[in-house]
Amino acid sequence: MTNIPAGRFITVEGTEGAGKSTCIQHVERWATSRSISMLCTREPGGTPLAEQIRDILLETRTENVDSLAELLLVFAARAQHLNTLIRPNLEAGKWVLSDRFTDATYAYQGSGRGLNIQQISQLEGLVQGSFQPDLTLLLDLPVELGLERARQRSQPDRFELEQEMFFEKVRSGYRERAAAQPDRIKIVDASKSPEQVSQQVLDILDQWLAGIG
Numbered sequence: 138m139t140n141i142p143a144g145r146f147i148t149v150e151g152t153e154g155a156g157k158s159t160c161i162q163h164v165e166r167w168a169t170s171r172s173i174s175m176l177c178t179r180e181p182g183g184t185p186l187a188e189q190i191r192d193i194l195l196e197t198r199t200e201n202v203d204s205l206a207e208l209l210l211v212f213a214a215r216a217q218h219l220n221t222l223i224r225p226n227l228e229a230g231k232w233v234l235s236d237r238f239t240d241a242t243y244a245y246q247g248s249g250r251g252l253n254i255q256q257i258s259q260l261e262g263l264v265q266g267s268f269q270p271d272l273t274l275l276l277d278l279p280v281e282l283g284l285e286r287a288r289q290r291s292q293p294d295r296f297e298l299e300q301e302m303f304f305e306k307v308r309s310g311y312r313e314r315a316a317a318q319p320d321r322i323k324i325v326d327a328s329k330s331p332e333q334v335s336q337q338v339l340d341i342l343d344q345w346l347a348g349i350g
């Protein structure tokens with residue numbers, strides 16, 4: 138029987154329509170089946186203030202949003218989320234699962250918007266120090282397929298209105314990060330059937346837990 142360590146931080150990432158919500162349900166069920174107490178949260182957002190910043194970020198507007206302003210808003214929300222929700226829960230021994238975290242910033246603001254990676258890294262250091270997720274599940278699928286799924290869902294937000302090329306860059310950014318940090322970032326082939334995706338997620342979680350438990 139694997140020992141369950143306290144206070145682990147898992148994140149789920151991917152482009153629009155990759156199936157993050159379903160994946161999160163799989164992780165939640167997996168945790169419950171092992172009596173792991175886990176808090177689920179999301180970025181941008183997770184606290185009242187950070188959720189307000191999320192609304193600002195996602196709202197469609199006629200004013201052009203400066204990419205640096207967007208980056209700073211993302212990190213402002215993250216500082217609040219990390220310091221008032223994520224860290225205290227981890228310190229109390231709970232597990233935390235976040236729908237997106239800083240890998241999204243490298244992918245969207247870095248690769249997508251073309252912002253300087255060094256500047257993102259500086260802000261990451263300021264806000265997080267050396268704090269990183271213990272495990273990241275990256276749901277990867279062809280951009281076109283994801284957008285098709287996402288468009289069936291709801292009114293597009295400010296990001297979903299971007300052109301396909303933007304999401305191609307985001308996808309490449311994510312994949313490059315996964316290639317550079319294979320121990321932490323595990324790629325899930327999200328183009329497969331729901332059963333196959335679920336199996337991949339559970340296999341990754343089991344293998345990872347066996348390695349840390």
Ligand code: TMP
Pocket residue numbers: 179180181195211236237238239241242243245246296297
């Ligand atoms: P969601 O709808 O998947 O929850 O995410 C909201 C949007 O925010 C999504 O299009 C990606 C974007 N985003 C960034 O651009 N940078 C970030 O750091 C995060 C966390 C999200």
